[in-house]
Amino acid sequence: MLNFEFYNPTKIIFGAETVARLADLVPAKARVLILYGGSSAKKNGTLDEVKAALGTRVLQEFGGIEPNPGYETLMPAIEQVRREKIDFLLAVGGGSVIDGTKLVAAAVKFDGDPWEILLKHGKNVNEAIPFGTVLTLPATGSEMNSGAVITRKEMQAKLAFLSPRVFPQFSILDPTKTSTLPPRQIANGVADAFVHVVEQYLTYPAQGLVQDRFAEGLLQTLIEVGPKALSMVEDYDTRANLMWVAALALNGLIGAGVPQDWATHMIGHELTALYGIDHARTLAIVLPSLLKVQRGHKRAKLLQYAERVWQIKQGDADQRIDEAIRCTGQFFEDLGIKTRLSDYELGRDAIEKIVAQLEAHGMTALGEHRNISLDISRTILEGAL
Amino acid sequence: MLNFEFYNPTKIIFGAETVARLADLVPAKARVLILYGGSSAKKNGTLDEVKAALGTRVLQEFGGIEPNPGYETLMPAIEQVRREKIDFLLAVGGGSVIDGTKLVAAAVKFDGDPWEILLKHGKNVNEAIPFGTVLTLPATGSEMNSGAVITRKEMQAKLAFLSPRVFPQFSILDPTKTSTLPPRQIANGVADAFVHVVEQYLTYPAQGLVQDRFAEGLLQTLIEVGPKALSMVEDYDTRANLMWVAALALNGLIGAGVPQDWATHMIGHELTALYGIDHARTLAIVLPSLLKVQRGHKRAKLLQYAERVWQIKQGDADQRIDEAIRCTGQFFEDLGIKTRLSDYELGRDAIEKIVAQLEAHGMTALGEHRNISLDISRTILEGAL
Numbered sequence: 001m002l003n004f005e006f007y008n009p010t011k012i013i014f015g016a017e018t019v020a021r022l023a024d025l026v027p028a029k030a031r032v033l034i035l036y037g038g039s040s041a042k043k044n045g046t047l048d049e050v051k052a053a054l055g056t057r058v059l060q061e062f063g064g065i066e067p068n069p070g071y072e073t074l075m076p077a078i079e080q081v082r083r084e085k086i087d088f089l090l091a092v093g094g095g096s097v098i099d100g101t102k103l104v105a106a107a108v109k110f111d112g113d114p115w116e117i118l119l120k121h122g123k124n125v126n127e128a129i130p131f132g133t134v135l136t137l138p139a140t141g142s143e144m145n146s147g148a149v150i151t152r153k154e155m156q157a158k159l160a161f162l163s164p165r166v167f168p169q170f171s172i173l174d175p176t177k178t179s180t181l182p183p184r185q186i187a188n189g190v191a192d193a194f195v196h197v198v199e200q201y202l203t204y205p206a207q208g209l210v211q212d213r214f215a216e217g218l219l220q221t222l223i224e225v226g227p228k229a230l231s232m233v234e235d236y237d238t239r240a241n242l243m244w245v246a247a248l249a250l251n252g253l254i255g256a257g258v259p260q261d262w263a264t265h266m267i268g269h270e271l272t273a274l275y276g277i278d279h280a281r282t283l284a285i286v287l288p289s290l291l292k293v294q295r296g297h298k299r300a301k302l303l304q305y306a307e308r309v310w311q312i313k314q315g316d317a318d319q320r321i322d323e324a325i326r327c328t329g330q331f332f333e334d335l336g337i338k339t340r341l342s343d344y345e346l347g348r349d350a351i352e353k354i355v356a357q358l359e360a361h362g363m364t365a366l367g368e369h370r371n372i373s374l375d376i377s378r379t380i381l382e383g384a385l
Numbered sequence: 386m387l388n389f390e391f392y393n394p395t396k397i398i399f400g401a402e403t404v405a406r407l408a409d410l411v412p413a414k415a416r417v418l419i420l421y422g423g424s425s426a427k428k429n430g431t432l433d434e435v436k437a438a439l440g441t442r443v444l445q446e447f448g449g450i451e452p453n454p455g456y457e458t459l460m461p462a463i464e465q466v467r468r469e470k471i472d473f474l475l476a477v478g479g480g481s482v483i484d485g486t487k488l489v490a491a492a493v494k495f496d497g498d499p500w501e502i503l504l505k506h507g508k509n510v511n512e513a514i515p516f517g518t519v520l521t522l523p524a525t526g527s528e529m530n531s532g533a534v535i536t537r538k539e540m541q542a543k544l545a546f547l548s549p550r551v552f553p554q555f556s557i558l559d560p561t562k563t564s565t566l567p568p569r570q571i572a573n574g575v576a577d578a579f580v581h582v583v584e585q586y587l588t589y590p591a592q593g594l595v596q597d598r599f600a601e602g603l604l605q606t607l608i609e610v611g612p613k614a615l616s617m618v619e620d621y622d623t624r625a626n627l628m629w630v631a632a633l634a635l636n637g638l639i640g641a642g643v644p645q646d647w648a649t650h651m652i653g654h655e656l657t658a659l660y661g662i663d664h665a666r667t668l669a670i671v672l673p674s675l676l677k678v679q680r681g682h683k684r685a686k687l688l689q690y691a692e693r694v695w696q697i698k699q700g701d702a703d704q705r706i707d708e709a710i711r712c713t714g715q716f717f718e719d720l721g722i723k724t725r726l727s728d729y730e731l732g733r734d735a736i737e738k739i740v741a742q743l744e745a746h747g748m749t750a751l752g753e754h755r756n757i758s759l760d761i762s763r764t765i766l767e768g769a770l
Contacts, residue, residue: 001625003400008393014642015388207622209606210630217598224594237592240386244642245595253638257399257629 001208004257010144011170014244016236018174019046022053022090025132025170030088031058033081035101037065037093041136044180050092050134060084065093068272068279069100071115071152077104078114081129089131091168094185095140095192098133099148102166105131118150122161133171137181138243139189139280141196141250143171151273156357158269173247175239183230186242187335188280190226193246194219194331195283199262200255202291203368205300208258215254216308221245223309226335263366264290267377270357277344284332284339289383291325293376297369341384351381386593389642395529396555399629401621403559404431407438407475410517410555415473416443418466420486422450422478426521429565435477435519445469450478453657453664454485456500456537462489463499466514474516476553479570480525480577483518484533487551490516503535507546517555521562523628524574524665526581526635528556536658541742543654558632560624568615571627572720573665575611578631579604579716580668584647585640587676588753590685593643597689600639604694606630611720648751649675652762655742662729669717669724674768676710678761682754726769736766 013021026032032054034047041047042063051059062077080086081104091101107114109127117125135143142148147162178186201215222245228238248254267290268282277285295302299321306312306324315323329339341350355378358364366372372380398406411417417439419432426432427448436444447462465471466489476486492499494512502510520528527533532547563571586600607630613623633639652675653667662670680687684706691697691709700708714724726735740763743749751757757765 001400001622001629003403005396005398007396011390011392012641013390015386018388207626209609209626210602210633213602213606214599217595217602221594221598237386240642241592241594244386248595256397257625 001257006256010168014173016176019049020053031086032088033060033086034090035062037097065097065100067096068151069096074100078107081108091133094137095142098142102148105129118159122163125163128165133168135173136177138246139192144247144251156273158273175243178239186229191280193249194222196249200260203259206258211258219309259368261368263372266363270354284337285384288329290380293380386642391641395553399558401561404434405438416471417473418445418471419475420447422482450482450485452481453536454481459485463492466493476518479522480527483527487533490514503544507548510548513550518553519557523631524577529632529636541658543658560628563624571614576665578634579607581634585645587686588644591643596643601693644753646753648757651748655739669722670769673714675765678765
């Protein structure tokens with residue numbers, strides 16, 4: 001096992017009818033800015049419920065945070081917080097709203113151009129104003145971690161930052177709040193969580209026995225509840241399991257003490273930045289091809305994955321690996337997520353653009369062995385045509 | 386899934402050569418009291434290493450905290466902290482030292498008789514002085530939770546308290562620090578962690594799919610590394626996995642959102658208080674018999690346990706349950722832990738004394754269904770004769 005640090009102080013409030021807990025969780029004298037996305041938080045009543053729970057506190061709103069939250073979109077929120085002397089932020093939404101809120105929380109206290117936070121990946125964040133979240137879309141795990149990914153459209157850049165200052169103080173996870181989500185967002189959430197686990201699991205053996213068991217348990221649970229979540233929108237326990245798995249998939253636990261990959265994410269980010277493909281869908285395009293190209297380096301863990309996650313016990317080692325990779329792609333397809341670039345009307349010319357962007361962003365040595373060069377990224381993308 | 390709250394702010398520093406991190410983790414101006422147990426921390430050099438890492442800080446020591454830490458033992462430490470204006474505690478040892486340190490941390494700030502903290506199970510703890518831990522014995526999980534169990538010999542009482550104020554600020558888990566432990570303590574640690582998981586897992590189905598998978602993963606890992614830890618004392622990864630599993634077994638995660646039992650612990654505590662049997666050994670005595678007596682109430686989970694943890698797939702349902710319970714007892718025996726009261730020279734007269742103590746401590750309705758009456762506790766103990 002590798003040496004590690006694990007720290008996660010976010011308080012999770014999980015279950016039905018828990019939004020009312022905001023009354024205790026947010027400081028009584030706080031001046032609160034509620035950040036949210038599109039109109040769904042308004043339409044489905046969550047925003048009203050949040051406001052009712054916050055009672056007589058000074059409340060302001062900042063809506064319109066889009067999927068792949070935009071740097072330009074968020075700048076006015078920083079202004080608003082400073083101008084209105086806001087001292088507590090409340091994100092109501094999914095990973096994009098929470099990621100955006102993290103940037104606002106850090107930028108308000110940051111002396112200089114907030115873009116520097118992203119260029120330095122958060123190492124320069126020394127302070128942030130406190131915030132909590134009310135999660136409405138299980139997917140990214142942002143509700144229980146200290147990372148955020150922000151897109152700056154004018155630069156076609158999608159960059160991440162991490163800082164222990166931007167853990168949510170609390171996150172309310174009420175599975176009933178996900179019952180109005182469209183199937184496309186549920187499917188994306190399942191795929192996103194699945195690939196988060198794979199990035200921390202399918203590398204090389206490092207004697208992280210319990211990390212492996214936990215990762216396998218999360219994958220098995222996603223395989224069990226993912227398809228159900230699409231077809232049984234009113235099933236509370238299915239939604240509850242999906243919500244908790246998505247949080248645990250990226251809260252630091254399963255990645256502590258083991259190698260991590262993240263090449264699928266880095267390549268996927270460029271696909272979103274260039275072509276606007278949903279984040280989860282970019283992962284579903286890249287991952288199966290990446291596993292094929294990297295199968296030699298990942299051989300031992302692919303065999304373990306085949307046996308423990310997919311119960312594949314027939315055939316020789318290479319056949320079992322083939323079948324595990326096939327099952328992975330099929331899992332995404334069964335969720336209604338297409339896994340080929342051509343399904344998104346992209347061809348070889350797109351691959352050159354993606355590789356150029358990877359180069360521009362310094363992504364020239366990806367993966368757990370740092371051996372995915374630009375050429376190998378190209379091969380991975382060609383395998384996904 | 387049941388509604389739950391999960392909060393665990395302890396920072397874990399895990400790995401070889403991490404004791405030196407104390408230099409950063411303890412405030413530079415702190416006046417530190419180092420609490421420890423017997424002479425082993427001195428003899429094996431850990432105490433010297435800790436002091437070297439703490440450099441020029443004001444340091445005092447409080448040694449002699451025994452297994453099943455004694456209330457009477459700890460009272461002078463509270464005095465010492467107040468008298469010497471200590472503002473940071475550092476526990477160096479196993480669960481007993483850490484539990485004792487938690488009581489000291491809370492009692493120093495408590496207005497009144499510290500025994501009240503135990504009588505109210507911690508609900509009256511509003512403040513505590515900060516502390517960290519250097520773990521030398523993986524077993525109880527106290528290094529990553531907010532609970533403690535304290536014994537008051539004059540009353541033959543062993544009581545627990547819980548408070549979010551007594552989470553360690555940090556815990557250093559260096560597996561190399563466990564290499565001088567005697568096999569008896571390693572075996573006890575494995576059994577203790579195993580039963581911690583079982584208490585939160587072997588109840589009734591509650592659609593906590595990921596909690597079940599995590600619990601099963603911890604049990605499988607203990608089954609894999611437990612016997613190895615006894616025979617291969619120098620194997621770093623074995624010790625590392627045991628150390629991390631023991632922490633995760635009782636840090637709140639696997640019990641969040643699912644029913645919990647804890648009857649084995651409550652009955653076992655009386656056995657320790659009356660007869661001084663090692664905590665883990667009392668659990669190994671009680672658990673197999675409890676599973677037999679409660680098999681009807683635990684039927685669905687026993688079948689799941691048989692299949693997923695022990696890979697028992699042959700025979701009808703009752704045979705599979707029998708075999709799973711037999712494997713559980715055999716696991717303890719293989720660790721060198723005897724599982725019958727008679728192995729400890731206790732007979733029917735002891736059972737009446739234990740039942741009387743359960744009654745005296747209000748333990749008249751134990752288990753996840755609160756249906757283990759004194760009579761059923763007696764039946765469980767009779768089954769363990």
